[in-house]
Amino acid sequence: MAVAAVPFLATSSAHADTWTGGDLVVYRVGNGSAGLTNAAAPVFLDSFHAAGGAPFASLALPTTTADGNKPLTAAGLSRSEGQLTRSADGHYLAVTGYAATPGTTGPSGTSLTASDKNTVGRVVGIVDANGGVDTSTVLTGSKAPTIIRSAVTDGSRYWATGDKSGIVGAAFGGTPAVIAGSASDNLNGLSVQSGQLFTSGLLTHRLSIVGSGVPTSSASFADLPAAPTTNEAIPANLLTYGYAFVDRIDGTGYAGTTLDTLYVANASNRNGTLDKYSFNGTNWVAKGSIDVPGIQGLVANKTGTNPNGAVELAITTPTALLAKTDSSAATGTLTAGAPTTLATAGANTEFRGVALAPTGTNGPVAFYRSPAASASVPAGTAISASANVLGAVTGVTFKLGTGTPVAATKGAGNVWTASIPTTGKQVGSYALELSATDGTTTVTQTRTVAITAPTGSVGYGTYAIRNTLFKRAGTWATFSTTYSPDKKGLYTATAKRSITGYVYGSKLVLTFQKRTTAGKVYLIVDGKSTLIDLYGTSTSKYTKTFTFTGALKKHSFVIKVAGTKRSASKGKYVYAAAVQVVK
Incomplete structure (x- = not known):
């Protein structure tokens, strides 16, 4: 038997005594x-x-x-x-x-x-x-x-x-x-x-x-x-x-x-x-x-x-x-x-x-090979999109959300592929639309993908300072506080001990607790250092906000104990509670 792909299009051949229903x-x-x-x-x-x-x-x-x-x-x-x-x-x-x-x-x-x-x-x-x-x-x-x-x-x-x-x-x-x-x-x-x-x-x-x-x-x-x-x-x-x-x-x-x-x-x-x-x-x-x-x-x-x-x-x-x-x-x-x-x-x-036998189709038939349904992709990492598209195809594109369609390239067989950039995209769910046309009819398929914060960073939300993505240098003790999602914070008075993290958003809010025993802390964001005095005459909440401009990207922060204090303070402690990332 021949093995070539021959079209199945039905004909009008008839055999009245037996079968007249087409091929x-x-x-x-x-x-x-x-x-x-x-x-x-x-x-x-x-x-x-x-x-x-x-x-x-x-x-x-x-x-x-x-x-x-x-x-x-x-x-x-x-x-x-x-x-x-x-x-x-x-x-x-x-x-x-x-x-x-x-x-x-x-x-x-x-x-x-x-x-x-x-x-x-x-x-x-x-x-x-x-x-x-x-x-x-x-x-x-x-x-x-x-x-x-x-x-x-x-x-x-x-x-x-x-x-x-x-x-x-x-x-x-x-x-x-x-x-x-x-x-x-x-x-x-x-x-x-x-x-x-x-x-x-x-x-x-x-x-x-x-x-x-x-x-x-x-x-x-x-x-x-x-x-x-x-x-x-x-x-x-x-x-x-x-x-x-x-x-x-x-x-x-x-x-x-x-x-x-x-x-x-x-x-x-x-x-x-x-x-x-x-x-x-x-x-x-x-x-x-x-x-x-x-x-x-x-x-x-x-x-x-x-x-x-x-x-x-x-x-x-x-x-x-x-x-x-x-x-x-x-x-x-x-x-x-x-x-x-x-x-x-x-x-x-x-x-x-x-x-x-199947009859002619209204346009191509297209369906996804990748990414998987509900796939998660870190912001800044391109989405590897591919689809199998059958029929007389003149063009295939992929579009992320309301972005610009990206033209796909035809590979072997019926496979079309494209790389979809995610740089600067906000964290959240997006529709990834596959579109294929034969020049007359266009068909689409949509798949939902989640853009997450870049690897090693946190996206929008409020996080306890004890989150495992935030890395500690030196020993920090735990204290109770209502200012943290898990009701726990970290404190130490030893100079140069630090907590380092990465965030993805337009604004960073660091939350501390003021106390009579609190000292000073260096807050280093994207390499720029600010010295903050956390002393308070009573226990209270203190927040420091950093606003980022330009396209969304990954930002770093370091909370570093200064080991110094004002004269009125009874200690040099830094009481860290939470990290908030804002869109």
Whole structure:
């Protein structure tokens, strides 16, 4: 098979007897050079015209780390994985696999699916209509499925699932979080249909709605209700990877959607069956099935008008891409007869999932690689920004807050990078906006970054003098004071003992306690020394303010005991309490 990135743009080819829904993309495992084993095998996305036959394009997914991408391979003998989904807007495919080079296995030659999730990450890839590929999203540890089976995307976020992870997701480049379920769940196929996220599962959550709409956090499962009669119900042992909902009855829809007809690739019935269900307003009622041994992937295309228009189904098994037309009414029994073969898998390869080919995108698809979400960057340190940008790109910029956009430079593959200066920026949270354009349409992605005080210094706020960032020379004792955030201060009378610190702000306020036993102190700010007398006839608060002009930068201060006093004082002590930095 060819390995060049050939555009996936759908054509108008038609095959009226079988499939007329446009071009199809099939997830293929193996390159045909050797038989499939437990080890990692290369993955290809093969594109077929509606009439079937040989693929008119084949896109090889990465098998090594390069150009910002990770490998995306599949376990050769793990037929539960490799589902393929198209985004709701039709612009992107989501594809899953393992960050492993071909030949990688689990421990002692076991299946790749048994590999350590901390060292062999699970990958969520995104592919656009131009054949642009990004496989930089890698899930590891507890947020990674043991067997990653499927994912969905909207072009800026992803949702992924499999064995022992629940459903996890995030914005591309963000930190993954559990959206629904837990490590006890064994889930199969995600999809977004009629604006609603669905999943299938093994035994539990066999076919379920996930939250409301397409949730990004704290969602729960709601299993599809089955008819009360056993032979009409969704089976309790249903095992499905591919399934497709269709709107065929006007005014009827399940759970706030427009969906009322369901086709299921049922791997638990005999050697595999294609099942049909109809929603009657309360339950999903079985409407017949046909044998399709090895059935796995499934995608639907409705033709004609409701309720009697036909539904065309594209189906995958490990060995073939098939087509089946259900010409019965919405509530009628699935049309009998075996599916028609559109294409067959070559020797030493297997088909997994199937999806409609993505269509042209409205502008590039862009998402962050760095910095990480909510990253902290010390002021004065440039932000290393990078993004993966797919599509016909004419320019990429990054803008920090209201600052001037910085043009990014294109590197290898789809990676764009830029260095964003932070010199003179105030401490706080900023929006870092990524912008990519194809000359006609501009897309943006925003990430929040925190600018902190330069390393070793403190930013805005009030700090106890005992803060560990302030370095003491010599021994200082502790005293109680209400003038410090931690109610403790430091004091000594020994000359030349000191406290040194660094601040980042426009104003520095040093707080001391006046006492009858207090002496004099040198306050040295940015190398300029001022002598202050801290004697007082009673205990009281004393502050000394230093105002900085010009651009924000790091400033130094030293509190140095003079070892001298006025004649009225009973001692030479310096009582230091707090440091305040003002914007």
